Amino acid sequence: MSFLNKIQGVLKLRIKEQWVFKTDYFIKFLAFPLMLLVTYFAWKAIYLNTGKEIINGFTFVQIISYYITSFFVSVFVSTDAANNVAVRVQHGTLVKHLLRPIHTFFYDLIGRFSGILVDLVLIAPLFWAVSIIFFKFEVGSVQHVLLFIVVLLMAVFLNYLIMYLIGTTAFWFKSVYGINDMLIGLTYFMTGAIIPLTFFPGIAQKIAEFLPFQYVRYVPAMILTGKLSVLDSLKALGIQVAWIIILALIFKVVYDKGIKHFSGVGI
Protein backbone atom coordinates (compact mmCIF):
# COMPACT_ATOMS: atom_id res chain seq x y z
CA MET A 1 0.00 0.00 0.00
CA SER A 2 1.66 3.22 -1.13
CA PHE A 3 1.81 6.29 1.11
CA LEU A 4 -0.57 8.15 -1.22
CA ASN A 5 -3.13 5.30 -1.04
CA LYS A 6 -2.91 5.39 2.76
CA ILE A 7 -3.52 9.12 2.72
CA GLN A 8 -6.49 8.68 0.38
CA GLY A 9 -7.98 5.98 2.63
CA VAL A 10 -7.62 8.03 5.81
CA LEU A 11 -8.96 11.12 4.03
CA LYS A 12 -12.13 9.35 2.86
CA LEU A 13 -12.75 7.90 6.30
CA ARG A 14 -12.25 11.19 8.11
CA ILE A 15 -14.42 13.17 5.65
CA LYS A 16 -17.26 10.74 6.41
CA GLU A 17 -16.68 11.26 10.14
CA GLN A 18 -16.66 15.05 9.80
CA TRP A 19 -19.77 15.12 7.61
CA VAL A 20 -21.79 13.51 10.42
CA PHE A 21 -21.35 16.72 12.43
CA LYS A 22 -22.44 19.10 9.66
CA THR A 23 -25.01 20.75 11.98
CA ASP A 24 -22.13 21.80 14.24
CA TYR A 25 -20.56 23.51 11.27
CA PHE A 26 -23.67 25.53 10.58
CA ILE A 27 -23.87 26.52 14.25
CA LYS A 28 -20.24 27.65 13.97
CA PHE A 29 -21.19 29.72 10.96
CA LEU A 30 -24.23 31.24 12.67
CA ALA A 31 -22.04 32.06 15.63
CA PHE A 32 -19.51 33.91 13.50
CA PRO A 33 -21.51 37.17 12.96
CA LEU A 34 -22.46 37.19 16.67
CA MET A 35 -18.82 36.95 17.66
CA LEU A 36 -17.69 39.47 15.10
CA LEU A 37 -20.33 42.00 16.12
CA VAL A 38 -18.72 42.22 19.57
CA THR A 39 -15.33 42.97 18.02
CA TYR A 40 -16.94 45.37 15.53
CA PHE A 41 -18.70 47.45 18.21
CA ALA A 42 -15.73 47.36 20.58
CA TRP A 43 -13.31 48.70 17.98
CA LYS A 44 -15.86 51.14 16.55
CA ALA A 45 -16.17 52.65 20.04
CA ILE A 46 -12.37 52.77 20.43
CA TYR A 47 -11.87 54.52 17.06
CA LEU A 48 -14.66 57.03 17.70
CA ASN A 49 -13.39 57.77 21.19
CA THR A 50 -9.80 58.19 20.02
CA GLY A 51 -10.87 60.44 17.15
CA LYS A 52 -8.20 59.11 14.78
CA GLU A 53 -8.61 57.26 11.49
CA ILE A 54 -5.49 55.19 12.09
CA ILE A 55 -4.53 53.55 15.38
CA ASN A 56 -1.15 51.87 15.50
CA GLY A 57 -1.04 51.57 11.71
CA PHE A 58 -4.55 50.08 11.35
CA THR A 59 -7.65 51.77 9.98
CA PHE A 60 -10.97 50.58 11.41
CA VAL A 61 -11.69 48.43 8.32
CA GLN A 62 -8.19 46.94 8.47
CA ILE A 63 -8.47 45.96 12.13
CA ILE A 64 -11.87 44.32 11.52
CA SER A 65 -10.42 42.55 8.45
CA TYR A 66 -7.55 41.36 10.67
CA TYR A 67 -9.97 39.82 13.19
CA ILE A 68 -12.10 38.26 10.43
CA THR A 69 -9.04 36.58 8.93
CA SER A 70 -7.74 35.61 12.34
CA PHE A 71 -11.07 33.94 13.13
CA PHE A 72 -11.12 32.21 9.72
CA VAL A 73 -7.58 30.92 10.31
CA SER A 74 -8.54 29.71 13.80
CA VAL A 75 -11.32 27.53 12.36
CA PHE A 76 -8.67 25.74 10.30
CA VAL A 77 -5.78 25.57 12.74
CA SER A 78 -7.73 24.76 15.90
CA THR A 79 -7.07 21.26 17.16
CA ASP A 80 -7.42 19.12 20.27
CA ALA A 81 -4.20 17.33 19.35
CA ALA A 82 -2.43 18.16 22.64
CA ASN A 83 -5.15 16.60 24.80
CA ASN A 84 -5.77 13.75 22.33
CA VAL A 85 -2.12 12.69 22.54
CA ALA A 86 -2.24 12.97 26.33
CA VAL A 87 -5.40 10.83 26.53
CA ARG A 88 -3.89 8.16 24.28
CA VAL A 89 -0.72 8.00 26.33
CA GLN A 90 -2.50 7.94 29.69
CA HIS A 91 -5.20 5.45 28.69
CA GLY A 92 -2.71 3.35 26.77
CA THR A 93 -4.73 3.53 23.55
CA LEU A 94 -1.66 4.86 21.78
CA VAL A 95 -0.81 1.15 21.23
CA LYS A 96 -3.65 0.94 18.72
CA HIS A 97 -2.22 3.92 16.85
CA LEU A 98 1.29 2.48 16.92
CA LEU A 99 0.01 -0.64 15.15
CA ARG A 100 -1.38 1.41 12.25
CA PRO A 101 0.65 1.44 9.02
CA ILE A 102 0.87 5.22 9.23
CA HIS A 103 2.48 7.43 11.89
CA THR A 104 -0.10 8.68 14.40
CA PHE A 105 0.96 12.29 13.71
CA PHE A 106 0.21 11.98 9.99
CA TYR A 107 -3.00 10.04 10.68
CA ASP A 108 -4.28 12.93 12.79
CA LEU A 109 -2.96 15.59 10.46
CA ILE A 110 -4.68 14.03 7.45
CA GLY A 111 -7.82 13.89 9.57
CA ARG A 112 -7.49 17.61 10.19
CA PHE A 113 -7.02 18.29 6.47
CA SER A 114 -10.19 16.32 5.76
CA GLY A 115 -11.90 18.60 8.28
CA ILE A 116 -10.51 21.55 6.35
CA LEU A 117 -12.08 20.23 3.13
CA VAL A 118 -15.46 20.06 4.87
CA ASP A 119 -14.86 23.54 6.35
CA LEU A 120 -14.12 24.86 2.87
CA VAL A 121 -17.37 23.47 1.47
CA LEU A 122 -19.64 24.33 4.41
CA ILE A 123 -18.18 27.45 5.97
CA ALA A 124 -15.87 29.35 3.63
CA PRO A 125 -18.33 30.62 0.94
CA LEU A 126 -20.90 31.93 3.41
CA PHE A 127 -18.18 33.23 5.71
CA TRP A 128 -16.54 35.39 3.05
CA ALA A 129 -19.89 36.52 1.62
CA VAL A 130 -20.94 37.85 5.06
CA SER A 131 -17.50 39.35 5.69
CA ILE A 132 -17.41 41.25 2.40
CA ILE A 133 -21.05 42.38 2.30
CA PHE A 134 -21.65 43.28 5.94
CA PHE A 135 -18.20 43.96 7.37
CA LYS A 136 -16.55 45.53 4.27
CA PHE A 137 -13.65 43.08 4.48
CA GLU A 138 -10.49 44.48 2.92
CA VAL A 139 -8.17 42.05 1.13
CA GLY A 140 -4.67 42.61 -0.34
CA SER A 141 -3.75 41.74 -3.94
CA VAL A 142 -4.24 38.42 -5.79
CA GLN A 143 -0.65 37.52 -4.85
CA HIS A 144 -1.57 38.08 -1.20
CA VAL A 145 -4.54 35.71 -1.54
CA LEU A 146 -2.41 33.00 -3.15
CA LEU A 147 0.31 33.40 -0.54
CA PHE A 148 -2.30 33.32 2.21
CA ILE A 149 -3.59 29.92 1.02
CA VAL A 150 -0.07 28.45 1.20
CA VAL A 151 0.70 30.09 4.56
CA LEU A 152 -2.65 28.90 5.97
CA LEU A 153 -1.91 25.27 5.05
CA MET A 154 1.55 25.61 6.60
CA ALA A 155 -0.04 27.18 9.69
CA VAL A 156 -2.24 24.09 10.13
CA PHE A 157 0.90 21.93 9.96
CA LEU A 158 2.84 24.24 12.31
CA ASN A 159 0.09 24.42 14.93
CA TYR A 160 -0.32 20.65 14.80
CA LEU A 161 3.38 20.25 15.52
CA ILE A 162 3.19 22.71 18.43
CA MET A 163 0.12 21.01 19.93
CA TYR A 164 1.58 17.53 19.42
CA LEU A 165 4.76 18.64 21.18
CA ILE A 166 2.69 19.96 24.09
CA GLY A 167 0.81 16.64 24.16
CA THR A 168 4.01 14.62 24.39
CA THR A 169 4.54 15.92 27.95
CA ALA A 170 2.12 13.08 28.84
CA PHE A 171 4.97 10.60 28.33
CA TRP A 172 6.70 11.98 31.42
CA PHE A 173 3.92 13.30 33.67
CA LYS A 174 1.00 11.45 35.29
CA SER A 175 -1.60 14.10 34.49
CA VAL A 176 -0.94 16.83 31.96
CA TYR A 177 -4.25 18.59 31.30
CA GLY A 178 -3.27 21.51 33.53
CA ILE A 179 0.15 21.82 31.92
CA ASN A 180 -1.50 21.64 28.48
CA ASP A 181 -3.97 24.36 29.43
CA MET A 182 -1.18 26.58 30.66
CA LEU A 183 0.98 26.09 27.57
CA ILE A 184 -1.95 26.49 25.16
CA GLY A 185 -2.93 29.70 26.98
CA LEU A 186 0.59 31.11 26.66
CA THR A 187 0.84 30.23 22.96
CA TYR A 188 -2.63 31.74 22.37
CA PHE A 189 -1.35 35.15 23.51
CA MET A 190 1.67 34.93 21.24
CA THR A 191 -0.27 33.92 18.09
CA GLY A 192 -1.86 37.37 17.83
CA ALA A 193 -5.32 35.94 18.50
CA ILE A 194 -6.39 38.65 20.95
CA ILE A 195 -4.87 41.64 19.13
CA PRO A 196 -2.29 42.22 16.34
CA LEU A 197 1.21 41.75 17.73
CA THR A 198 2.13 45.33 16.76
CA PHE A 199 -0.02 46.44 19.72
CA PHE A 200 2.27 44.53 22.11
CA PRO A 201 4.90 46.50 24.03
CA GLY A 202 8.38 46.57 22.42
CA ILE A 203 9.95 43.73 24.45
CA ALA A 204 6.97 41.41 23.99
CA GLN A 205 7.07 42.10 20.24
CA LYS A 206 10.77 41.20 20.14
CA ILE A 207 10.12 37.96 22.04
CA ALA A 208 7.23 37.10 19.69
CA GLU A 209 9.51 37.63 16.68
CA PHE A 210 11.83 34.88 17.90
CA LEU A 211 9.01 32.38 18.49
CA PRO A 212 7.04 30.29 15.98
CA PHE A 213 3.56 31.15 17.30
CA GLN A 214 3.00 34.33 15.25
CA TYR A 215 3.09 32.18 12.08
CA VAL A 216 -0.09 30.40 13.22
CA ARG A 217 -2.51 33.35 13.15
CA TYR A 218 -0.86 36.76 13.06
CA VAL A 219 1.23 36.33 9.91
CA PRO A 220 -1.55 34.67 7.80
CA ALA A 221 -3.96 37.46 8.84
CA MET A 222 -1.41 40.20 8.02
CA ILE A 223 -0.76 38.63 4.60
CA LEU A 224 -4.39 38.30 3.49
CA THR A 225 -5.25 41.82 4.59
CA GLY A 226 -2.26 43.14 2.63
CA LYS A 227 -0.53 44.55 5.73
CA LEU A 228 2.66 42.72 4.72
CA SER A 229 4.23 43.39 1.30
CA VAL A 230 4.50 40.45 -1.12
CA LEU A 231 8.26 40.30 -0.49
CA ASP A 232 7.82 40.33 3.29
CA SER A 233 5.08 37.70 2.94
CA LEU A 234 7.46 35.45 0.99
CA LYS A 235 10.12 35.96 3.70
CA ALA A 236 7.55 35.10 6.37
CA LEU A 237 6.61 31.94 4.45
CA GLY A 238 10.29 30.96 4.37
CA ILE A 239 10.63 31.44 8.16
CA GLN A 240 7.38 29.55 8.72
CA VAL A 241 8.71 26.58 6.73
CA ALA A 242 12.00 26.76 8.65
CA TRP A 243 10.07 26.61 11.94
CA ILE A 244 8.14 23.58 10.67
CA ILE A 245 11.41 21.79 9.89
CA ILE A 246 12.95 22.72 13.27
CA LEU A 247 9.87 21.68 15.25
CA ALA A 248 9.48 18.47 13.21
CA LEU A 249 13.04 17.51 14.14
CA ILE A 250 12.45 18.35 17.81
CA PHE A 251 9.17 16.43 17.70
CA LYS A 252 10.89 13.36 16.23
CA VAL A 253 13.51 13.32 18.98
CA VAL A 254 10.99 13.96 21.80
CA TYR A 255 8.40 11.51 20.47
CA ASP A 256 10.95 8.71 19.96
CA LYS A 257 12.24 9.23 23.52
CA GLY A 258 8.65 9.30 24.80
CA ILE A 259 7.77 6.05 23.05
CA LYS A 260 10.67 4.37 24.91
CA HIS A 261 9.11 5.62 28.17
CA PHE A 262 5.62 4.48 27.18
CA SER A 263 4.05 1.20 28.25
CA GLY A 264 0.50 0.44 27.08
CA VAL A 265 -0.55 -1.23 30.29
CA GLY A 266 -3.96 -2.84 30.41
CA ILE A 267 -4.72 -2.77 26.68
Add this chain to the structure above:
Amino acid sequence: MKKYILLFAKCTKLTLSSSMAYKGDFFAHMLGYMIWSLVTPVLGLFVYSKSSGFPGWTFWEFILLQGCLLFVWGIYDSFIAGIVGTVSSNIEIGTFDKVLTKPVNPLVNLFCESQTTEGYSSLLLAPLIVVLALSKLNIFNAAHLLQGLLVLVLAILFMLAITISIAASAFFTVRTSGIRFILGLLWDYTKYPTDIFGKKAFWFFSFILPIATVSFYPASAILGRVSSLTVVYVTVAVILFFAASLLFWNYAIRKYSSAGG
Protein backbone atom coordinates in the same frame (compact mmCIF):
# COMPACT_ATOMS: atom_id res chain seq x y z
CA MET B 1 -31.68 24.49 54.96
CA LYS B 2 -28.98 23.02 57.24
CA LYS B 3 -29.17 19.78 55.24
CA TYR B 4 -28.46 21.66 52.02
CA ILE B 5 -25.55 23.62 53.48
CA LEU B 6 -24.00 20.37 54.73
CA LEU B 7 -24.51 18.72 51.34
CA PHE B 8 -22.94 21.69 49.57
CA ALA B 9 -19.93 21.68 51.93
CA LYS B 10 -19.42 17.91 51.50
CA CYS B 11 -19.60 18.20 47.71
CA THR B 12 -17.14 21.13 47.70
CA LYS B 13 -14.71 19.07 49.79
CA LEU B 14 -15.07 16.09 47.44
CA THR B 15 -14.57 18.25 44.33
CA LEU B 16 -11.47 19.82 45.78
CA SER B 17 -9.92 16.55 46.92
CA SER B 18 -10.55 14.82 43.58
CA SER B 19 -9.09 17.80 41.69
CA MET B 20 -6.05 17.74 43.94
CA ALA B 21 -5.33 14.07 43.35
CA TYR B 22 -2.58 15.30 41.02
CA LYS B 23 -1.38 18.39 42.88
CA GLY B 24 1.13 19.57 40.27
CA ASP B 25 -1.46 19.34 37.52
CA PHE B 26 -4.05 21.09 39.70
CA PHE B 27 -1.79 24.11 40.19
CA ALA B 28 -0.83 24.09 36.51
CA HIS B 29 -4.59 24.10 35.75
CA MET B 30 -5.05 27.07 38.07
CA LEU B 31 -2.22 28.89 36.34
CA GLY B 32 -3.67 27.97 32.95
CA TYR B 33 -7.10 29.34 33.86
CA MET B 34 -5.44 32.44 35.25
CA ILE B 35 -3.73 33.03 31.90
CA TRP B 36 -7.07 32.66 30.10
CA SER B 37 -8.75 34.97 32.64
CA LEU B 38 -6.23 37.67 31.85
CA VAL B 39 -6.92 37.75 28.10
CA THR B 40 -9.33 40.71 28.17
CA PRO B 41 -7.48 42.76 30.85
CA VAL B 42 -4.30 42.36 28.77
CA LEU B 43 -6.23 43.32 25.62
CA GLY B 44 -7.40 46.42 27.52
CA LEU B 45 -3.82 47.23 28.54
CA PHE B 46 -2.63 47.14 24.92
CA VAL B 47 -5.66 49.04 23.61
CA TYR B 48 -5.37 51.83 26.20
CA SER B 49 -1.62 52.12 25.57
CA LYS B 50 -2.27 52.99 21.90
CA SER B 51 -5.66 54.74 22.02
CA SER B 52 -8.16 56.53 24.27
CA GLY B 53 -9.94 53.21 24.86
CA PHE B 54 -13.67 52.85 25.45
CA PRO B 55 -15.81 55.98 25.67
CA GLY B 56 -16.63 56.91 29.27
CA TRP B 57 -14.24 54.35 30.71
CA THR B 58 -10.68 55.09 31.82
CA PHE B 59 -8.19 52.23 31.87
CA TRP B 60 -8.62 51.49 35.59
CA GLU B 61 -12.41 51.71 35.32
CA PHE B 62 -12.19 49.14 32.52
CA ILE B 63 -10.01 46.96 34.76
CA LEU B 64 -12.62 47.29 37.55
CA LEU B 65 -15.22 46.02 35.08
CA GLN B 66 -12.93 43.06 34.33
CA GLY B 67 -12.57 42.35 38.05
CA CYS B 68 -16.37 42.20 38.47
CA LEU B 69 -16.62 39.97 35.39
CA LEU B 70 -13.97 37.59 36.76
CA PHE B 71 -15.78 37.32 40.08
CA VAL B 72 -19.09 36.36 38.41
CA TRP B 73 -17.28 33.97 36.05
CA GLY B 74 -15.43 32.41 38.97
CA ILE B 75 -18.72 31.63 40.72
CA TYR B 76 -20.29 30.47 37.45
CA ASP B 77 -17.41 28.16 36.48
CA SER B 78 -17.06 26.69 39.97
CA PHE B 79 -20.65 26.19 41.04
CA ILE B 80 -23.10 26.72 38.18
CA ALA B 81 -21.75 25.80 34.73
CA GLY B 82 -21.46 22.06 35.45
CA ILE B 83 -25.23 21.64 35.96
CA VAL B 84 -25.98 21.52 32.20
CA GLY B 85 -23.40 18.80 31.53
CA THR B 86 -24.64 16.69 34.46
CA VAL B 87 -28.27 16.96 33.35
CA SER B 88 -27.65 16.20 29.66
CA SER B 89 -25.31 13.28 30.34
CA ASN B 90 -27.78 11.79 32.86
CA ILE B 91 -30.63 12.12 30.36
CA GLU B 92 -28.51 10.71 27.53
CA ILE B 93 -27.54 7.56 29.39
CA GLY B 94 -30.91 7.28 31.15
CA THR B 95 -29.76 7.76 34.74
CA PHE B 96 -31.62 10.96 35.55
CA ASP B 97 -34.13 8.92 37.58
CA LYS B 98 -31.41 8.51 40.20
CA VAL B 99 -31.37 12.30 40.68
CA LEU B 100 -35.17 12.38 41.03
CA THR B 101 -35.29 9.62 43.63
CA LYS B 102 -32.83 11.30 46.02
CA PRO B 103 -34.38 12.86 49.16
CA VAL B 104 -33.34 16.39 48.17
CA ASN B 105 -34.62 18.90 45.66
CA PRO B 106 -33.20 17.74 42.26
CA LEU B 107 -32.03 21.25 41.36
CA VAL B 108 -30.21 21.74 44.67
CA ASN B 109 -28.72 18.28 44.35
CA LEU B 110 -27.44 19.09 40.84
CA PHE B 111 -26.11 22.43 42.06
CA CYS B 112 -24.12 20.68 44.79
CA GLU B 113 -22.92 17.72 42.72
CA SER B 114 -21.86 19.61 39.58
CA GLN B 115 -19.11 21.67 41.17
CA THR B 116 -15.70 22.05 39.57
CA THR B 117 -12.51 23.85 40.55
CA GLU B 118 -12.31 25.62 37.18
CA GLY B 119 -13.33 29.01 38.53
CA TYR B 120 -11.09 29.04 41.60
CA SER B 121 -8.32 30.98 39.87
CA SER B 122 -10.81 33.64 38.72
CA LEU B 123 -12.15 33.86 42.27
CA LEU B 124 -8.62 34.42 43.53
CA LEU B 125 -7.79 36.99 40.86
CA ALA B 126 -11.05 38.96 40.97
CA PRO B 127 -10.69 40.59 44.44
CA LEU B 128 -7.05 41.44 43.70
CA ILE B 129 -8.02 43.16 40.44
CA VAL B 130 -10.96 45.01 42.03
CA VAL B 131 -8.86 46.24 44.98
CA LEU B 132 -6.02 47.28 42.65
CA ALA B 133 -8.44 49.17 40.38
CA LEU B 134 -10.17 50.87 43.33
CA SER B 135 -6.86 51.95 44.84
CA LYS B 136 -5.68 53.34 41.48
CA LEU B 137 -9.00 55.14 41.02
CA ASN B 138 -8.75 56.31 44.61
CA ILE B 139 -12.44 55.82 45.29
CA PHE B 140 -14.10 54.18 48.22
CA ASN B 141 -17.76 54.71 48.92
CA ALA B 142 -19.45 52.14 51.16
CA ALA B 143 -22.93 52.81 49.74
CA HIS B 144 -21.71 52.38 46.17
CA LEU B 145 -19.81 49.23 47.11
CA LEU B 146 -22.94 47.76 48.68
CA GLN B 147 -24.94 48.61 45.58
CA GLY B 148 -22.20 46.92 43.50
CA LEU B 149 -22.39 43.79 45.68
CA LEU B 150 -26.16 43.68 45.28
CA VAL B 151 -25.82 43.79 41.48
CA LEU B 152 -23.16 41.05 41.66
CA VAL B 153 -25.68 38.85 43.50
CA LEU B 154 -28.19 39.62 40.73
CA ALA B 155 -25.57 38.65 38.14
CA ILE B 156 -25.09 35.27 39.81
CA LEU B 157 -28.86 34.77 39.94
CA PHE B 158 -29.05 35.59 36.24
CA MET B 159 -26.26 33.11 35.38
CA LEU B 160 -28.09 30.48 37.42
CA ALA B 161 -31.33 31.26 35.57
CA ILE B 162 -29.70 30.90 32.15
CA THR B 163 -28.09 27.62 33.22
CA ILE B 164 -31.38 26.23 34.57
CA SER B 165 -33.10 27.14 31.27
CA ILE B 166 -30.46 25.36 29.17
CA ALA B 167 -30.48 22.35 31.51
CA ALA B 168 -34.28 22.20 31.18
CA SER B 169 -34.01 22.34 27.39
CA ALA B 170 -31.90 19.16 27.59
CA PHE B 171 -35.09 17.27 28.51
CA PHE B 172 -36.36 18.03 24.99
CA THR B 173 -33.15 18.11 22.92
CA VAL B 174 -30.91 15.77 25.01
CA ARG B 175 -27.74 17.38 23.60
CA THR B 176 -27.25 21.08 24.35
CA SER B 177 -23.86 21.74 22.73
CA GLY B 178 -25.38 24.00 20.03
CA ILE B 179 -27.21 26.27 22.48
CA ARG B 180 -24.20 26.33 24.78
CA PHE B 181 -21.90 27.32 21.92
CA ILE B 182 -24.13 30.23 20.89
CA LEU B 183 -24.52 31.26 24.51
CA GLY B 184 -20.75 31.11 24.97
CA LEU B 185 -20.48 33.72 22.24
CA LEU B 186 -23.12 35.84 23.91
CA TRP B 187 -20.89 35.96 27.00
CA ASP B 188 -18.35 37.81 24.86
CA TYR B 189 -20.67 40.79 25.16
CA THR B 190 -19.99 40.89 28.92
CA LYS B 191 -16.28 41.55 28.37
CA TYR B 192 -16.83 45.15 27.30
CA PRO B 193 -18.94 48.04 28.61
CA THR B 194 -22.47 47.21 27.45
CA ASP B 195 -23.19 50.83 26.42
CA ILE B 196 -20.85 50.52 23.39
CA PHE B 197 -23.34 48.23 21.62
CA GLY B 198 -25.89 50.97 20.95
CA LYS B 199 -29.01 52.13 22.80
CA LYS B 200 -31.36 49.34 21.69
CA ALA B 201 -28.87 46.57 22.49
CA PHE B 202 -28.09 48.24 25.82
CA TRP B 203 -31.78 48.28 26.74
CA PHE B 204 -32.17 44.65 25.60
CA PHE B 205 -29.11 43.52 27.61
CA SER B 206 -30.33 45.45 30.65
CA PHE B 207 -33.97 44.46 30.95
CA ILE B 208 -34.80 41.54 28.59
CA LEU B 209 -31.68 39.38 28.64
CA PRO B 210 -29.89 41.16 31.50
CA ILE B 211 -26.29 40.20 30.72
CA ALA B 212 -25.29 43.78 31.57
CA THR B 213 -25.61 42.71 35.22
CA VAL B 214 -22.54 40.50 34.82
CA SER B 215 -19.95 43.26 34.50
CA PHE B 216 -21.36 46.61 33.35
CA TYR B 217 -23.81 47.29 36.18
CA PRO B 218 -21.63 46.06 39.08
CA ALA B 219 -18.69 48.18 37.92
CA SER B 220 -20.93 51.18 37.18
CA ALA B 221 -22.59 50.82 40.60
CA ILE B 222 -19.23 50.74 42.41
CA LEU B 223 -18.26 53.86 40.44
CA GLY B 224 -21.50 55.50 41.59
CA ARG B 225 -22.96 55.83 38.11
CA VAL B 226 -26.17 53.83 38.56
CA SER B 227 -29.33 55.34 39.99
CA SER B 228 -31.29 53.41 42.62
CA LEU B 229 -34.26 53.33 40.24
CA THR B 230 -32.19 51.56 37.57
CA VAL B 231 -31.07 49.01 40.18
CA VAL B 232 -34.75 48.37 41.00
CA TYR B 233 -35.60 47.85 37.31
CA VAL B 234 -32.64 45.51 36.81
CA THR B 235 -33.56 43.57 39.97
CA VAL B 236 -37.10 43.08 38.69
CA ALA B 237 -35.79 41.96 35.28
CA VAL B 238 -33.44 39.38 36.84
CA ILE B 239 -36.07 38.05 39.26
CA LEU B 240 -38.58 37.66 36.43
CA PHE B 241 -35.93 35.88 34.36
CA PHE B 242 -35.13 33.57 37.27
CA ALA B 243 -38.80 32.82 37.93
CA ALA B 244 -39.34 32.02 34.23
CA SER B 245 -36.38 29.63 34.29
CA LEU B 246 -37.78 27.80 37.35
CA LEU B 247 -41.19 27.49 35.66
CA PHE B 248 -39.53 26.08 32.55
CA TRP B 249 -37.50 23.64 34.68
CA ASN B 250 -40.61 22.38 36.50
CA TYR B 251 -42.45 22.01 33.18
CA ALA B 252 -39.49 20.06 31.70
CA ILE B 253 -39.31 17.75 34.75
CA ARG B 254 -43.04 17.01 34.40
CA LYS B 255 -42.56 16.17 30.70
CA TYR B 256 -39.58 13.90 31.41
CA SER B 257 -40.23 10.25 30.74
CA SER B 258 -37.70 7.84 32.17
CA ALA B 259 -35.52 5.81 29.80
CA GLY B 260 -35.45 3.05 32.36
CA GLY B 261 -31.78 3.54 33.24
